[in-house]
Amino acid sequence: MSNYYNMPKLPTENSPKVEIFVDDKPVMVPGDTNLLEALKAVGIETPHVCYHPFLPVSGNCRQCLVEQEGPRGRMLVIACYTPVAPGMKIYTPASSARVKNARRATQEFMLVNHPLDCPICDKAGECTLQENYMEAGQNESRMRPEYGKNYHGNPAHQFIDAKGQLRGGKHVDLGPRVLLDEERCVQCDRCVRFMRSIAGSEQLQLAGRADHTYITTFPGEKLDHEYDLCVTDVCPVGAMTAKYFRFQKRVWLLSHTPTVSMDDSLGANIWLDHADGRIYRVMPRCNPEVNRSWLSNTSRLAFQNFGKNRLPFMGFHVIQNLVSGVKAEGGKIALAAGGTCTIEDLAALRMLKDSLGDSAELFGGTFKKVGSPDGIAMSGDPMANRAGFKLMGVPENNLADLTKRAGEFKLLLTVNLDIFGEDASQASALEKIQNRVVLSAFNDETAAHGTLSCGVRHWSEVQGTMVNSLNILQKLNACPVCPDEKIRPAYEILSELAGCMFESAADAFKHAGKYAAALSGLSYDTIKSTGKLLEGGEA
Amino acid sequence: MAECVKVCTANFGKGAQDIEVYKKLGGYANISEKLFNMSQFELIDYVQRSNLRGRGGAGFPTGMKWSFVPRNSGKPVYIVVNADEGEGGTFKDHFLMLEDPHRLIEGLIIAGWALGSRAAYIYCRGEFLPCIESINKALNQAYAAGYLGENIMGTKFCFDIFVHRGAGAYICGEETALINSLEGQKGQPRLKPPFPAVSGAWKSPTCVNNVETIMALPWILSHEPEEYARMGTPRAGGTKVFCISGDVKNPGVYEAPLGTPMMTMINDYAGGVVGGKLKAVLPGGSSCAPLTAEEAAVATMDYECLASMKTMFGSGAMIVINDTHNMVDLLNCLGNFYSHESCGQCTPCREGTGLLHRMLNLIVAGKGHDGDVELMQSLCGGFGGVTICPLSISLGGPVSSYTAKFRADFDEYIAKNPDHAKPRVQETYRPGIFW
Structure with a gap:
């Protein structure tokens, strides 16, 4: 080692x-x-x-x-x-x-010391040992029960089971998010290597020798790292399990939707594993150019809030009447977009601006703090589609301008932008605007401050594209977990407001080509699951 | 018993721990103009001509090993002395270092000149406290006398020797595990390549030699290499320090030329078998296959003869076993040792040694079954050449050979179980039934 x-x-x-x-x-x-x-x-x-x-x-x-x-x-x-x-x-x-x-x-x-408890093991169905056995093995055991197994791992975790056998190391609490089963561990040391070489924090170690080797943390220390849930991904057996997913669902009952995490501008490739109309877990999807096989806890655990506190759908005509009324009065309209808007949303927004003419103005950005890349699976920029904003000609950093000039506008339309939640003190200036239309997935602070709030689909529920911080065009797929079928994607509402509704994400993407030369030659269906590097980007 | 030239053990019992005594006995005579006038290549060629082979167990030609160390790599070359003597039945290095530490230092200076090295490490097994004391005392004297340190004997050659105390892990006798341990990491063998000669300690070229190999150098340099080569067999020159233990009258360390008949070693040097008739001999430490009394009668102690008898010369540690012992008990001891000393890296060794140990325990406890021996032999077949280091074979080899040569002992033990013929109950469900 x-x-x-x-x-x-x-x-x-x-x-x-x-x-x-x-x-x-x-x-x-x-x-x-x-x-x-x-x-x-x-x-x-x-x-x-x-x-x-x-x-x-x-x-x-x-x-x-x-x-x-x-x-x-x-x-x-x-x-x-x-x-x-x-x-x-x-x-x-x-x-x-x-x-x-x-x-x-x-x-x-x-398999000598590996318990054959697959029926109650959480990894069953995606366990490397199982796969190897089913593919190449299916050999009959030659062992007798008398030969026994050897669980002399951590003495503190040993116990005598109902059959009188010495066992040990069940559900060892490694830290706030990960549980360890020492019995099932096959000492492949993937988790140790992950923490050492990728996470850069040697929190796990193999202690002991021979078949009493066991995974452990330093005495008194906990496994606690932004990427610690990745050890449950790399674990080939059911030794490392994530507390949030443990015993929630059998993995073969899950369906998988390949998509892109919109929590961060690196756009980590993920699988949304869902069943019964809800997401059960988020797993990293291998993309050597972007996030390899890693995913931060922030992106991974964000799904727990996707279905909560959702904003219901409101009649489309109310918004349409309001917008056309302000336009007829000749009042100025501010269209503000948040970082989780897809390329399609932005195309619809541009089209809406064009239809409203000079009275409309585009804004975009975030008040959240922009960090620096951690070199693993986070770029540190909370505005996920920032590169897409630049590509589509939508401002990506002028929210301060909007709050400063709030008095000029008669109507504010925000799309996926929780401006009040991000910085309430600055956003309070926006209350000067008479009409505040909020298109948002969640019933957040901004929705509470809106005069008219309408639910749209969350990024996990829409088809679309985004451009990540490496200038790679990546595709989002819709996971069928939307709480209400009436809720529509933001691009549909925006394009309908503009008077020409996009039939599908592919249609919207085609329109996006009009605003961004880099996208004009592409079609939505030909974008690979690992994305497409756009011109001028660096791999 | 012909009088043998003593290469390594000449100063035993003469108080050579003191530098004055050692010098009076002819020590440090090599650290002179003669050595420093030789080029590195001449010196390596000199050692190659002596036909010296590594005395640690693998028997790799020393001169050839040195010639693999790259020159002008821009990195320092380290010499590491493997004094982590852990093999069952081996105790020669312990006595060599205890009795004659200055010869080791002198040998190291010669090796240091040959390899263009600046520093050497003696990785000494942690339990050998008297040895470490003896070497440290000798090192202080050698530094005071100007044989070590800056500008040795007025030349530009600078050389330092450090003693590193191991923690008593058997696997740290494997050279890459030793280097890991020396660096302060967990003592587990590394994947090869790169070999230590290219990238060893601190990613620098490193030459790992056994204590006895290094201690043969002063004699070779003060005599002619051909003279040393003549003492041994055509493929391996010189004398060997044997440790004879077990059921013999005078167990101990004996130096004899390579190719000495095994029975000469047992009867003439060690005073013969006591307590019964000869049953078996382990010729090269605990991990080698045993020879029966008939085989021992015709065996000679050299690399080729023992290899042809499907055992190995190893470190020259003979363990003599008389007929009062049951081989199952001995094998159980080995199972205990090797399953404890496996580093836990490779699957076959980590799980297999423990499993064999538990099976042997059951047989010894009178709970063996028919078919256990065949299963053990089959399991040992899964060890061969599949692991990073040969520790698994160190148990697998004995299990295969003990069961093949002394099957009666195993059957005797298994027969103690009244249920020994009970067939194995297939309790598991086969997936084929369902899918």
Whole structure:
């Protein structure tokens, strides 16, 4: 467990192709990576437990063994730590009984001390051990109960169970968010490596030796970090569990919606795992360019409030009448957008401004503090679509201007902008504006201060796009968890106000191309799940 | 018993811990113009010609190991002396350091000159307190006499030696685990490559040598390398310090040329087997396969002969076992030791050694079953060559060979269980039934 582990090199689109021989058949694989990734690139899956593409290689699970032809004959090597070399000869279980037996032996060893309590384990259904067993194993156990298991982990956590067996380490409280089950731990040390190499805070350690090894924190210390829930993602078994999701739902009953977190301008790629019309958990979605496999607790736990305190839908015609009335009077109109507006919302807003003519003015931004990137999965900027605002020509930092000149306007229309919640003292100037229309997902401070408040869909419930701080255009997908079907996306309401309702997000995106040259050549459906790097951005 | 040239143990019992005595016995004569006039390459070639092989257990040619250390890498070269002697039955380094610490220092200066090194670390097992005391005393004397420190003997060569006390973990005898421990990390073997010769301690080129290897250097340098090579076998030169223990009359440390017949070692050097007839010999420490009495009669103590008999020369630690012992008890001891000393990194070793230990415990407690031995042999098949370091094979090897060669002992124990023939009940549900 030294600090000298190296990060694995992952293949990219530009990787040079080299020829290697897999089971005596020539295949072209990416040449600048490890064998495990190279085989994956040509469709050969290698079972692994400790290897994680975004963690340093530690090579301790010994599950990914393959045979390599070397100067001293065919040797077993671990695929995760063997670099690809042109012309190398590899044998997988497809042709080599030795590899098959070695993998089976490793799997058997791994299950020696692992409790077979899958029916009550929270990880069941997405457990690496289960997957490996079902795919390659399904071997009958050769053990007798007398051989026993060995739970000599932390002496403080030992107990004698109802059958008189020495056990230990159940539901160990590691910190405010994570629980540990020492029995289920297979000592892959992924969580240790995550905390050390990615989080940069050595809060977890493997203590002890041999099969009494156990994961622990330093004495008296707690596992408490902005990214500590990631250890539950990287855990291949049910050892690390998140308190918020523990025993909430069986994972195979969850549906998954790939989308983008709008809490932060990095736009971490996420899965919204939902069932029964509610979100149960948020999981990071792998995107090597953006958030790799990591997600901050802030973004992850934000979903708990998505369904709460929602603003109900109001009649559209009330808003339309109000807006057209102010326009007819010749009063000035302020259109203010918040950071979670998608490109489609902004396109509709621009169209509304065009239809209102010179009397309307665009505002946007946030009063929240802008931090700095943490290098993991947060850019520190709470205004998620800031780059999108710039692209669409919507001001992204002139809210102070709005509050200063509040007296000039007859009508204020805010979209997804909780300006009163962010800074009530500055926003109080806005009460000078006679008509305050609030389009918001939540019944927040601004909605309370509005003269007319109408619910719109939350970003987790809409189709759309956003541009993140790396200038990557990313796609949001609608998770079917909207509390009321009548609630509509903001872009629909805004475009209808403008007199030309967008039929769909794709339609709205097409219109966005009119305002942003960078988007004009693209179509909504061709944006990949990992996003599209726009011109002028840096990867 | 022919009189053997003493390379490492010549000063035993002569009070050579004191530098004056050591110098009177011819010590530090090598630290002279002759050494400093030799280039590094000449010196490495000199050692290569002596056919010296590493005495720690693996038997890698020392000169070749030195030649792998890269020159001009821009990083310091470290020499680390592996004095973490933890293998069961091995106690030679303990006595070598205790009796003759100055020879180790002299050897280190020679190695330091050969490798262009500035500093050496003696990683000494934590329990060897008298050794550490003896070395520290010798180091102080050597510094005072100007053999260590800045500008040794008026040359530009500077060399320091530090003693690092380990915490008594067996695995820290593995060179990369030793380096991890030296750096202050958990003593677990590293993934290789890179090998320590390229990137070892503090990511610098590092040469890890056994105590005995280093202590052979002064003799080789003061004599001709060919003279040293002649004493051994064609593939491995010189003498070897053997530790003989177990059921012999005079257990202890004996120096003998490589290739000495095993029975000569037992009968002439150690005074013969006591307490019964010879049953088995472990020729190279606790982790090697045992030889039966018939095999021991024809074996010679060198790398090739023992390898051909499917055991290993190891560190030259012979454990002699008489026929009053049951091999299952011995194997249970090994199971206890290796399952405790596994570093817990690789799955087969971490879980497998513990499982074997629990199975052996059951057999010894009279709760064994038919088929246990076959299962153990099969489990040991899963150890071979799949882990980072060879600790798992250190238990897997003995389990395979003990069960193969002394099967009767195991059957005797298993028969003590009245239910030994009871078949294993398949309690688990097979997924195939449902899906």
